[in-house]
Amino acid sequence: MVAPIQVLGADGSTGPAFHLRGSDVSYVLRVTDHGHVEHVHFGAVLADLTELADLQPLLRQHPAQNEGVNSPDDPSYWLDRQTLEWSGYGRGDYRLPPIEVRRHDGGLVTDFRFQSFALRDGTVACADGLPTAIGDAENASTLILTLVDADLMLELYYTVFVEANVIAKRVVLTNTAAQAVRIPRLMSQQVDLIDRGYEVITLNGAWIAEAHPHRSPVAPGITLNSSTTGFSSNRHNPGVLLVAPDTGENHGEAYGFNLVYSGNHVTAIELTQRGLLRVQSGINPVGFEWTLHAGERFETPQAVLSFSAQGLNGLSANFHRFVEGHIVRGPWARRARPVLLNNWEATNFTFTHRKLVKMARQAKSLGVELFVLDDGWFAGRSDDHAGLGDYSVDTDKLPRGLSGLSADVRALGLDFGLWVEPESVNPDSELYRAHPDWVLRTAEREPLLGRHQLILDLTRPEVRDYVVGQVGTVLDAADVSYVKWDANRTFADIASPTCPAGEVLHRYQLGLYEVLRRIFEPRPHILLESCASGGNRFDLGMLCFSPQIWASDCTDPIERLTIQGGLSYFYPPSTMGAHVTASPSEQTLRATPLSTRFNVAAFGVLGYELDPEELSASERTEIRSQIAFYKQHRELCQFGALLRADQVQPDRVTLTRLNAAGESALVGAFQTRAIAAQPPEQLEIPRLDPAARYRVTAVPHTLEIRGFGRLINRLSPVPIRDGGVVQSVVNRHYRMPAVVQEYRGSGAALSRLRLIPQFDGTGADANTRILGDFGSTLYLIEKLDSAPAITGGGDER
Numbered sequence: 001m002v003a004p005i006q007v008l009g010a011d012g013s014t015g016p017a018f019h020l021r022g023s024d025v026s027y028v029l030r031v032t033d034h035g036h037v038e039h040v041h042f043g044a045v046l047a048d049l050t051e052l053a054d055l056q057p058l059l060r061q062h063p064a065q066n067e068g069v070n071s072p073d074d075p076s077y078w079l080d081r082q083t084l085e086w087s088g089y090g091r092g093d094y095r096l097p098p099i100e101v102r103r104h105d106g107g108l109v110t111d112f113r114f115q116s117f118a119l120r121d122g123t124v125a126c127a128d129g130l131p132t133a134i135g136d137a138e139n140a141s142t143l144i145l146t147l148v149d150a151d152l153m154l155e156l157y158y159t160v161f162v163e164a165n166v167i168a169k170r171v172v173l174t175n176t177a178a179q180a181v182r183i184p185r186l187m188s189q190q191v192d193l194i195d196r197g198y199e200v201i202t203l204n205g206a207w208i209a210e211a212h213p214h215r216s217p218v219a220p221g222i223t224l225n226s227s228t229t230g231f232s233s234n235r236h237n238p239g240v241l242l243v244a245p246d247t248g249e250n251h252g253e254a255y256g257f258n259l260v261y262s263g264n265h266v267t268a269i270e271l272t273q274r275g276l277l278r279v280q281s282g283i284n285p286v287g288f289e290w291t292l293h294a295g296e297r298f299e300t301p302q303a304v305l306s307f308s309a310q311g312l313n314g315l316s317a318n319f320h321r322f323v324e325g326h327i328v329r330g331p332w333a334r335r336a337r338p339v340l341l342n343n344w345e346a347t348n349f350t351f352t353h354r355k356l357v358k359m360a361r362q363a364k365s366l367g368v369e370l371f372v373l374d375d376g377w378f379a380g381r382s383d384d385h386a387g388l389g390d391y392s393v394d395t396d397k398l399p400r401g402l403s404g405l406s407a408d409v410r411a412l413g414l415d416f417g418l419w420v421e422p423e424s425v426n427p428d429s430e431l432y433r434a435h436p437d438w439v440l441r442t443a444e445r446e447p448l449l450g451r452h453q454l455i456l457d458l459t460r461p462e463v464r465d466y467v468v469g470q471v472g473t474v475l476d477a478a479d480v481s482y483v484k485w486d487a488n489r490t491f492a493d494i495a496s497p498t499c500p501a502g503e504v505l506h507r508y509q510l511g512l513y514e515v516l517r518r519i520f521e522p523r524p525h526i527l528l529e530s531c532a533s534g535g536n537r538f539d540l541g542m543l544c545f546s547p548q549i550w551a552s553d554c555t556d557p558i559e560r561l562t563i564q565g566g567l568s569y570f571y572p573p574s575t576m577g578a579h580v581t582a583s584p585s586e587q588t589l590r591a592t593p594l595s596t597r598f599n600v601a602a603f604g605v606l607g608y609e610l611d612p613e614e615l616s617a618s619e620r621t622e623i624r625s626q627i628a629f630y631k632q633h634r635e636l637c638q639f640g641a642l643l644r645a646d647q648v649q650p651d652r653v654t655l656t657r658l659n660a661a662g663e664s665a666l667v668g669a670f671q672t673r674a675i676a677a678q679p680p681e682q683l684e685i686p687r688l689d690p691a692a693r694y695r696v697t698a699v700p701h702t703l704e705i706r707g708f709g710r711l712i713n714r715l716s717p718v719p720i721r722d723g724g725v726v727q728s729v730v731n732r733h734y735r736m737p738a739v740v741q742e743y744r745g746s747g748a749a750l751s752r753l754r755l756i757p758q759f760d761g762t763g764a765d766a767n768t769r770i771l772g773d774f775g776s777t778l779y780l781i782e783k784l785d786s787a788p789a790i791t792g793g794g795d796e797r
């Protein structure tokens with residue numbers, strides 16, 4: 001096996017230079033003659049460092065007049081033209097510095113030079129409790145470079161995750177001086193690339209509209225992707241992509257950057273007039289300033305970088321492997337997740353023990369495995385104005401407490417899960433009345449409210465102890481096996497009596513991670529799903545604790561295609577909570593078919609969030625078969641490799657899951673808008689073995705009679721008036737089966753499978769697909785052992 005880290009010139013003759021090698025990625029850096037760490041290569045894998053014929057500085061050139069400053073003993077060495085892995089302020093690199101330092105004498109200049117390096121097998125965890133990716137000597141290797149500038153020591157950590165093709169970078173700064181220094185900016189990583197006309201893709205959004213991808217050329221100057229809300233945020237997810245202009249889902253070069261952190265972040269992309277592209281990522285300096293006392297060290301969160309020459313799908317495959325292999329940990333890593341029913345959209349705050357048990361009983365009969373009680377179970381919680389922070393149960397709603405409810409749910413053969421929101425408190429709560437000083441607030445102002453609540457000061461040990469104690473007691477008493485951990489307001493009044501204001505948000509993150517560790521490490525049987533009003537904290541930091549995250553409060557499947565699709569650039573479907581809810585959507589009022597609601601949720605961790613008692617008999621039958629199908633193909637749905645198809649038509653989305661052995665696949669074909677006079681449609685099924693034979697079947701589903709309006713009279717023996725009583729009765733008891741589709745052929749032929757036609761206004765028969773607006777079909781592809789003759793209701797066309 002080739003070493004994952006190759007070192008050249010360790011004897012001091014040149015460099016040294018370092019080659020970090022993943023299976024398909026190489027990352028090369030070297031130390032210049034002047035001791036700066038230069039970035040040399042990030043891209044296609046190199047067999048050997050000697051492949052880089054010229055390891056000499058790339059951009060040596062005498063400075064143009066008035067453009068830069070140079071080393072007195074080397075006129076061709078000026079920092080502004082170097083591609084640097086690290087830099088400073090005030091020594092001629094005029095781009096964004098990765099560090100800013102205010103020394104006790106007011107000095108601002110920094111110039112870090114290489115001192116030594118070390119190699120370690122596997123990973124090196126943060127000493128201060130920040131989560132980092134995990135790995136062992138088999139799949140990861142770490143390089144540590146030590147740089148020094150006067151009384152400051154800086155360690156650059158690089159870990160290569162070989163199979164995942166991910167390079168993780170972080171920084172540890174130590175103050176070796178006798179006086180304190182202040183640090184208003186310390187990035188986790190910097191890399192200087194040579195621009196090739198790259199475009200940037202960011203995931204932007206809002207509540208119920210998370211992770212919408214936007215792509216634009218990188219403009220000269222500085223582009224920022226950042227969050228200042230105290231969360232990694234639904235506004236701008238920390239994941240950022242840089243792509244060549246021609247890059248699509250399946251071809252072209254793509255770089256990805258992300259951060260193992262859940263608070264304020266920034267990724268800065270600076271394009272210079274000389275065609276250099278600097279990318280930095282780390283804690284957002286807005287509102288940040290850390291005082292590093294003599295002898296202290298500060299560790300940044302871990303940044304992760306990856307590259308693929310196989311387009312965005314290639315890059316996502318790297319990140320998905322990385323998340324499933326090195327971020328999600330504990331007994332739930334790569335473990336099948338249960339199908340759940342959550343009561344939130346069905347009941348909101350209004351429920352009783354009886355009602356919940358009835359829902360659970362029906363859920364069980366549908367095939368659900370886990371019943372989750374959401375918000376509203378504690379005293380005073382009749383709406384979102386009161387009760388948060390207290391952990392006593394509302395005995396009007398639940399006279400036998402959580403343990404009584406849990407026992408009844410478990411007696412039905414279901415697991416029991418619970419919603420909590422431990423980071424906040426309502427002013428109208430026992431906790432706040434007892435400890436009004438336990439919230440983030442300045443001394444001089446009334447703290448602002450968000451969703452009628454304040455944020456608990458997790459920088460303080462006594463507050464953390466309270467949360468750990470209270471939540472732990474509830475979870476144990478009710479025999480809880482799943483927790484939904486929510487956080488529903490953004491930060492303001494960022495101050496605490498116990499630490500300087502510029503440290504509060506980062507210390508809060510450390511406090512939050514400590515609380516999560518203390519609650520859930522001793523309870524490894526609990527599956528944790530984190531949530532922040534949906535996807536307001538969908539990041540690698542939370543995924544180190546919660547194997548899945550509630551992706552969005554928007555459960556409209558058409559919106560979810562964009563949200564889950566956007567998230568999927570960085571995060572695998574196994575991390576995305578996805579629920580089927582009632583139609584029309586509570587968020588958009590859009591009415592969508594039950595089949596499409598399932599087909600979208602099946603591209604994530606499936607749950608239901610509706611009242612089973614309100615379902616018609618025919619819907620119940622449909623849901624029963626949905627859940628049975630999902631369970632049968634759970635491995636494919638939760639852990640199959642995801643491939644997004646390039647969108648050739650704006651109203652079509654096609655997603656594929658492939659199993660590792662290449663034996664089966666699932667393709668979801670979604671029609672976000674029906675179009676008249678439709679051209680022939682081809683289903684692209686990627687990456688099948690061209691020589692092997694497969695069977696493609698449309699997963700059976702049914703269509704609502706109501707959806708046909710008065711056209712149903714062409715089929716019905718009795719007249720049915722649109723909107724009339726007969727239609728309503730028929731609709732509750734009968735649904736029309738969708739056309740049977742089965743195709744067989746070689747993997748090569750199926751890479752472009754011509755589908756039987758859609759309804760186009762002139763009638764339908766047994767060979768007509770009926771979709772309409774928001775219609776969709778799931779196709780199951782199974783490898784055939786032998787090679788049967790070509791047949792089908794829709795043959796190999």
Ligand code: GLA
Nearest residue numbers: 344374375531532533534553
């Ligand atoms: C947030 C969550 C929802 C639900 C409510 C309960 O909005 O995202 O799923 O749990 O809180 O108050």
